[in-house]
Each structure stands twice: as structure tokens, then as C-alpha cells.
Amino acid sequence: MRQHTVIQHTLFDEHDFLNIRFPKPQYLGAKYIHCDWIAQWIPDDVKVVLDAFSGSQSVAFMCKRLGKSVLSNDFMKFNSEIGKALIENTHEILENEDLNILFSPNSDPSYYNLMENIFTDLFFIREETAFLDAFRSNVRFLENDYKKSLALAIMNRAMSRKVTMGHFGHTQALAYAANPERVKRNRSLIRPLKTIFMELKDDYNEAVFDNGENCTSYNQNILDLLPTLPKVDLVYFDPPYCDSHADYQSFYHLPETYTNYWKDKEFINGTKRYSPKKVSGFDTKKEIINSFKTMFSLSDNIPYWIISYNDRSYPDIDTLVDMAAQYRQVHIERKPYHYGRGGKGSVAGSSEVLIICTPLN
Numbered sequence: 001m002r003q004h005t006v007i008q009h010t011l012f013d014e015h016d017f018l019n020i021r022f023p024k025p026q027y028l029g030a031k032y033i034h035c036d037w038i039a040q041w042i043p044d045d046v047k048v049v050l051d052a053f054s055g056s057q058s059v060a061f062m063c064k065r066l067g068k069s070v071l072s073n074d075f076m077k078f079n080s081e082i083g084k085a086l087i088e089n090t091h092e093i094l095e096n097e098d099l100n101i102l103f104s105p106n107s108d109p110s111y112y113n114l115m116e117n118i119f120t121d122l123f124f125i126r127e128e129t130a131f132l133d134a135f136r137s138n139v140r141f142l143e144n145d146y147k148k149s150l151a152l153a154i155m156n157r158a159m160s161r162k163v164t165m166g167h168f169g170h171t172q173a174l175a176y177a178a179n180p181e182r183v184k185r186n187r188s189l190i191r192p193l194k195t196i197f198m199e200l201k202d203d204y205n206e207a208v209f210d211n212g213e214n215c216t217s218y219n220q221n222i223l224d225l226l227p228t229l230p231k232v233d234l235v236y237f238d239p240p241y242c243d244s245h246a247d248y249q250s251f252y253h254l255p256e257t258y259t260n261y262w263k264d265k266e267f268i269n270g271t272k273r274y275s276p277k278k279v280s281g282f283d284t285k286k287e288i289i290n291s292f293k294t295m296f297s298l299s300d301n302i303p304y305w306i307i308s309y310n311d312r313s314y315p316d317i318d319t320l321v322d323m324a325a326q327y328r329q330v331h332i333e334r335k336p337y338h339y340g341r342g343g344k345g346s347v348a349g350s351s352e353v354l355i356i357c358t359p360l361n
């Protein structure tokens with residue numbers, strides 16, 4: 001492996017939008033707490049950044065704050081809606097008249113009944129699933145797509161507040177809501193979704209801004225998207241870490257179902273996850289090596305790559321670095337976890353890794 005010194009740039013210059021805060025996510029593997037560290041490795045002259053696996057959009061948002069033209073992508077629609085709301089959107093916010101629309105009675109109960117039918121008494125009580133259906137039925141009456149994306153992004157976040165761990169891979173939400181000890185630690189377990197939504201709304205509205213550059217949120221498999229993109233200067237890859245919490249569709253099936261409002265899927269297993277799943281290519285050992293090979297080959301026209309990784313994933317770091325080194329000079333940075341917080345799953349004793357790839361001389 002070739003080692004290479006990368007010149008770190010100074011964080012935050014006069015183009016930064018420092019006063020704009022990203023609404024704090026709760027998402028497995030979110031890089032919210034690592035954003036400053038990652039930002040140091042983005043060269044100043046980079047103009048267009050692709051966040052290829054954008055999840056909660058925390059890194060895309062950091063790049064928007066740095067004044068970059070940001071292309072953000074996640075193959076799950078509910079994540080790409082956060083991207084439409086906070087990355088692509090320059091000025092649309094939710095105002096009082098929008099809230100009146102959203103909180104109106106169900107506009108078509110014969111169609112908008114999915115949450116009540118599938119998820120009542122599993123994650124939420126009937127009153128809440130009926131409220132979710134009514135809200136969802138009214139999203140379509142908002143004036144434009146950015147308001148619709150904001151409404152969905154905020155409600156999906158509100159739902160995650162009501163489940164311990166913020167994901168839907170377990171079915172303990174209602175049991176926890178009945179446990180006073182749990183409620184003492186997280187009062188949202190028993191608070192109405194509407195109250196939580198109203199509390200989050202201002203944070204999201206305040207995070208909408210125009211950085212003066214074109215920003216776009218995509219919702220594609222990254223292997224399909226890469227060949228279609230215009231010029232990109234730097235790509236940030238934060239793929240699922242195979243072998244540890246890689247199955248995002250099982251953890252976040254509920255916001256994905258709510259966003260797509262599928263009527264043509266089966267809802268299976270204890271959690272009522274939708275089936276069939278979309279193909280990721282990055283969540284099984286069988287596929288992942290080939291997916292990385294294809295992704296690196298399709299990224300050869302992008303000068304800089306930054307890859308987030310972890311030393312407990314498959315393939316191991318050396319294998320991944322060898323693959324990247326066929327195309328780029330590679331430099332590795334490590335940030336140890338001391339408190340078992342931050343990365344995918346339980347990370348105590350491991351380190352968060354950045355693989356920084358620059359053009360071959």
C-alpha cells in the first residue's frame with residue numbers, strides 16, 4: 001500500500017454557514033459526531049461533493065454548510081426525503097397554513113389506512129397509527145415537493161423518537177412505553193407524535209438554507225447512479241458495514257413504508273417489515289466485494305474519495321485499501337472509540353476509520 005501525506009485544510013472559512021444547525025439524527029452509523037474530523041480531509045478547491053450513502057444526511061449537510069455543491073444519495077426513500085428537505089431545498093419551510101392542512105382529518109380513509117391496518121399495537125397505539133394515516137393522506141395537498149419532503153422527514157424523525165434505540169428492528173416500543181423506568185429516561189415513549197412533530201418542526205425549518213450552489217438529493221442504488229452523474233470532485237463513501245448492522249431495511253422499514261406508502265408489498269415477520277426488499281449489494285458478504293470493485297471502477301473519474309470504515313467489518317480494512325489502491329494513493333486516519341458510542345452498533349474498543357484517497361501521481 002502506498003502511503004501519502006494529505007495536506008489538511010483549515011476548517012470553516014468565510015463561506016461557511018456556521019450558525020445553521022443540523023437537526024440531531026438518531027440513525028445507525030450516522031457520522032454526525034465525526035463531521036468536523038471528516039471535513040478536515042476535504043481539499044479547499046473541491047467544489048462538487050457526492051455523499052454516496054447519505055443516510056441521515058449529516059455529512060451532506062456539513063458539506064452544504066461548507067459552501068459545496070452537494071449531490072446526496074441514499075437508496076432508501078425516507079433518507080432521500082431528508083435530503084430533499086434539507087440539502088436540495090433552499091427556502092421552503094412549513095408554515096401555519098401547512099400545519100392546518102397536515103393536521104386535518106384523513107382525506108381518504110379508504111386508501112390511507114396502511115399504518116392503522118399493519119402497525120396498530122405493534123409500534124404505536126391505534127390513535128397514533130390513525131393519526132399517521134391522516135397526516136400522510138394530507139401531505140399530498142401541500143403546495144410543493146419541498147414542503148412535502150419536510151413534512152415526511154419530520155414525521156419520520158418523530159416516529160423514531162417513540163422507539164427505544166430509534167429503530168424498528170425490535171418490537172419493544174409499546175412494552176417500553178408501559179415501563180415507568182424507561183419512560184423516565186425517554187419521555188417521548190409516551191408523548192403523542194403530534195407533540196413531538198411540533199417540537200421538531202422549528203429545528204427543521206431553521207435548517208433550511210441556500211448556500212448559493214446547486215444541491216440535489218437522489219434516491220438510487222449508488223451503482224446505478226454513479227455512471228449518470230455530471231462532474232464530481234470528491235465522493236464520500238459511508239457504506240453499510242457488512243457483518244455489523246448492515247441491514248438498514250430491517251431497522252428502518254417503518255419510515256420507508258410510511259414514505260412510500262406501499263400497498264403492493266407483503267409485511268412479514270414480527271416487525272412487519274416490507275417484502276421483498278430492495279437490492280443493496282452492500283449488505284451481504286456474498287455481494288460486497290464485487291460491489292466495492294464495481295463502485296471503485298465507476299468512480300475512477302472522481303479525483304478524491306473519502307471512505308468511512310470500521311475495523312470490525314467485512315471485508316477487513318487491508319482488503320478494502322488494496323482495492324482502492326489500484327486507483328488511488330491511500331492514507332488512513334483512525335479515531336478510537338473510548339466510550340462505545342457513535343458508529344454502527346456497539347463500537348467500544350474499535351476505531352472509526354477514514355480511508356483518504358487522492359489521485360495517483
Ligand SMILES: C[S@@+](CC[C@H](N)C(=O)[O-])C[C@H]1O[C@@H](n2cnc3c(N)ncnc32)[C@H](O)[C@@H]1O
Binds near residue numbers: 027031032056
Ligand atoms: C452507514 S449508513 C450512512 C450514514 C450516513 N453517513 C449518516 O451520517 O447518517 C449507510 C447508508 O447506505 C444506504 N445504502 C445501502 N445500500 C445502498 C446502495 N446500494 N446505494 C445507496 N445507498 C445504500 C443505507 O440506506 C444507509 O442509509
